[in-house]
Amino acid sequence: RKExxxxxxxxxxxxGATVAFNCTYxxxxxxxxxxxxxxxxxxxxxxxxxxxxxxxxxxxxxxxNRASQYISLLIRxxxxxxxxxxxxxxxxxxxxxxxxxxxxxxxxx
Amino acid sequence: DAGVTQSxxxxxxxxxxxxTLRCSPISGHKSVSWYQQVLGQGPQFIFQxxxxxERGRGNFPDRFSARQFPNYSSELxxxxxxxxxxxxxxxxxxxxxxxxxxxFGPGTRLTVT
Numbered sequence: 001r002k003e004x005x006x007x008x009x010x011x012x013x014x015x016g017a018t019v020a021f022n023c024t025y026x027x028x029x030x031x032x033x034x035x036x037x038x039x040x041x042x043x044x045x046x047x048x049x050x051x052x053x054x055x056x057x058x059x060x061x062x063x064x065n066r067a068s069q070y071i072s073l074l075i076r077x078x079x080x081x082x083x084x085x086x087x088x089x090x091x092x093x094x095x096x097x098x099x100x101x102x103x104x105x106x107x108x109x
Numbered sequence: 110d111a112g113v114t115q116s117x118x119x120x121x122x123x124x125x126x127x128x129t130l131r132c133s134p135i136s137g138h139k140s141v142s143w144y145q146q147v148l149g150q151g152p153q154f155i156f157q158x159x160x161x162x163e164r165g166r167g168n169f170p171d172r173f174s175a176r177q178f179p180n181y182s183s184e185l186x187x188x189x190x191x192x193x194x195x196x197x198x199x200x201x202x203x204x205x206x207x208x209x210x211x212x213f214g215p216g217t218r219l220t221v222t
Binding site: 004006031032034042043044045046049087091094095096097098099100101102 | 142144149150151152153154157164165166167199209210211212213214215216
């Protein structure tokens with residue numbers, strides 16, 4: 001079983017739509033959780049950390065559910081510039097970081 | 110302040126050769142991690158170094174090795190290259206603190222022919 005699983009998509013949504021991505025992880029001892037954004041042929045860029053209480057940054061909201069072992073990312077009022085691949089990342093106690101395969105988002109005019 | 114830097118940007122090698130990739134972390138960051146990303150996949154963790162010591166190792170063969178220098182820069186070495194080693198190699202640096210946020214360099218794109 002993979003450490004981190006994500007729906008690869010693709011998600012094609014119109015501008016202004018709300019879209020949600022989920023990610024599940026297998027190691028219940030996982031410590032830290034993140035969402036990264038990766039544009040084509042570029043490096044991943046940190047979008048936001050995910051806290052147990054949930055956190056929001058503008059149009060982006062991240063949530064963590066430890067009991068069910070999943071994290072989510074909600075994007076409201078999608079912009080064309082949101083088109084990218086979104087990667088969830090989990091840090092386990094052995095100091096390893098596991099990335100999901102990424103979810104592809106295309107925002108259509 | 111400069112971000113994470115990596116060199117070279119691109120590299121072409123033939124099977125059986127070895128390669129050395131270099132990374133300089135963000136100033137003040139003591140932790141460096143290496144990842145391999147093949148097309149269509151998320152980055153796969155290879156190594157993490159902190160204060161010149163290996164602190165984490167992913168599921169990669171012994172052909173992969175790394176080290177960290179006193180100035181916290183790092184090298185990733187791959188011996189006996191295989192076609193399957195063709196990938197984007199990413200370096201990430203991390204500061205102190207509990208939350209372990211990592212910042213990536215632009216990567217080295219390695220092609221093995």
